[in-house]
Amino acid sequence: MRKARRCRRPRSRNWTAYGTSQNGKKRMQAELQQELSRRLFAHLDAGTTDVWPEVVRQPVSAYTCPERAERENQELFRRRPLFVGLSGLLPNPGDWITSDETGIPLLIVRGRDGELRAFANVCRHRGARLVEGRGCGAASFSCPYHGWTYDLEGRLIGLPDERNFPGVERDGHRLAPVPVAEKHGMVFVQATPGEPFDVDELLEGMAAELAPYRLEGWTPYSSRRFDFSMNWKIAVDTFLEPYHFPFLHKDTVASIFIGNLCLYDGFGPHLREVLPRHGLREMREKPPEDWDLVDNSALVYVFFPNTAFIVQKDHMEVWRCFPKKGGGPGASTVLFDFYIPEPVRGEKARIHWDKNVDLAVRTVIEEDFPTGETIQAGFAAGVNAHVTIGQNEPAVAHFETTANRYAAA
Numbered sequence: 001m002r003k004a005r006r007c008r009r010p011r012s013r014n015w016t017a018y019g020t021s022q023n024g025k026k027r028m029q030a031e032l033q034q035e036l037s038r039r040l041f042a043h044l045d046a047g048t049t050d051v052w053p054e055v056v057r058q059p060v061s062a063y064t065c066p067e068r069a070e071r072e073n074q075e076l077f078r079r080r081p082l083f084v085g086l087s088g089l090l091p092n093p094g095d096w097i098t099s100d101e102t103g104i105p106l107l108i109v110r111g112r113d114g115e116l117r118a119f120a121n122v123c124r125h126r127g128a129r130l131v132e133g134r135g136c137g138a139a140s141f142s143c144p145y146h147g148w149t150y151d152l153e154g155r156l157i158g159l160p161d162e163r164n165f166p167g168v169e170r171d172g173h174r175l176a177p178v179p180v181a182e183k184h185g186m187v188f189v190q191a192t193p194g195e196p197f198d199v200d201e202l203l204e205g206m207a208a209e210l211a212p213y214r215l216e217g218w219t220p221y222s223s224r225r226f227d228f229s230m231n232w233k234i235a236v237d238t239f240l241e242p243y244h245f246p247f248l249h250k251d252t253v254a255s256i257f258i259g260n261l262c263l264y265d266g267f268g269p270h271l272r273e274v275l276p277r278h279g280l281r282e283m284r285e286k287p288p289e290d291w292d293l294v295d296n297s298a299l300v301y302v303f304f305p306n307t308a309f310i311v312q313k314d315h316m317e318v319w320r321c322f323p324k325k326g327g328g329p330g331a332s333t334v335l336f337d338f339y340i341p342e343p344v345r346g347e348k349a350r351i352h353w354d355k356n357v358d359l360a361v362r363t364v365i366e367e368d369f370p371t372g373e374t375i376q377a378g379f380a381a382g383v384n385a386h387v388t389i390g391q392n393e394p395a396v397a398h399f400e401t402t403a404n405r406y407a408a409a
Helices: 030-046 066-078 199-203 206-213 232-237 347-379 394-408
Strands: 056-059 082-086 096-099 106-110 116-120 140-142 149-151 156-158 180-183 186-189 219-228 263-267 270-276 297-303 307-311 316-323 332-340 386-389
Touching: 030 263, 030 270, 056 394, 066 316, 066 394, 082 096, 082 307, 082 316, 106 186, 116 180, 140 156, 180 199, 186 199, 199 206, 206 270, 206 297, 219 347, 232 316, 232 332, 232 347, 232 394, 263 394, 270 394, 297 394, 332 347, 386 394
Parallel strands: none
Antiparallel strands: 056 386, 082 186, 096 106, 106 116, 140 149, 149 156, 180 186, 219 332, 263 270, 270 297, 297 307, 307 316, 316 332
């Protein structure tokens, strides 16, 4: 079976080692940046935060019920487009990645024409998996079982001992396609066959806000995979409120971010959350044209149902949360991807990025997710019929109530 290896893109000369463009820093839209900054300043002055209209009481069964979990698997993870990653995962023709977190094995490949195509990663002969992991520069894919071979468009181009397959037409045995879309440097795929979709329509206005970040130029640096004993929604909730920062993270990120202060805005089922850093207080002393919200906050974009896309000062973090295959409602798989502005140049840059990866992973893996596991374990005690989501946790309330609606449908 083909082995995975990291794909390379040509180096850009527009970026310094730590992500600052020589032509100007990566920025959000100027008017939006000033609007969000003024909202944060108002909250700082008033000692308030964005709020949800009411307290939400989410039934514990949303995290423990097998029937609910199966509905989520079907409606949210198999019949809805999911974020896969940035275009830098497959920068060149013949580059490919695989995914099977939904339980359906997928193969995504960039064709010779530069377009992305996605297929079930399943040979049309006897159903074996074609490839594992990711790779670069492929001209075709051959099944490791009997050597049936497909081109980058999914056409069957090689059938060993074809004379013993009378009536088997190659055109009728192409790889099975599934919908995939790429725009603004973002890649989404749907695990099951369906109609084509557009990223702008899918994200309901959020995509245009992300476009100025020039995501198509970012490079994958590090990827990790974790399994936890908690429902996948608890994993997503981790990224949706700073209420817990002064307590759970008192020795780590509490010194970086302001606790219990966030901005929340919904985009259909998706949302954006702004988590301000302590440096925001100094930023407000500058003229508005010099405000830099990216440097003074973390911007969390949640692509419903399962992705937290986090814009940090000089890098991007992506956390994708899935129900663990075969694990029931109380188990999840979390994929972490860390993106940087360009391929690493020199040991100094590598040390810098390794430290950033370690900080991002260590805080979540050693503090947030172990707490999530205690939450899941606590459900078995039968003490709580519901979890209580405060008005100061608007992003959590948005996400959980949205998941309820889709699971009910």
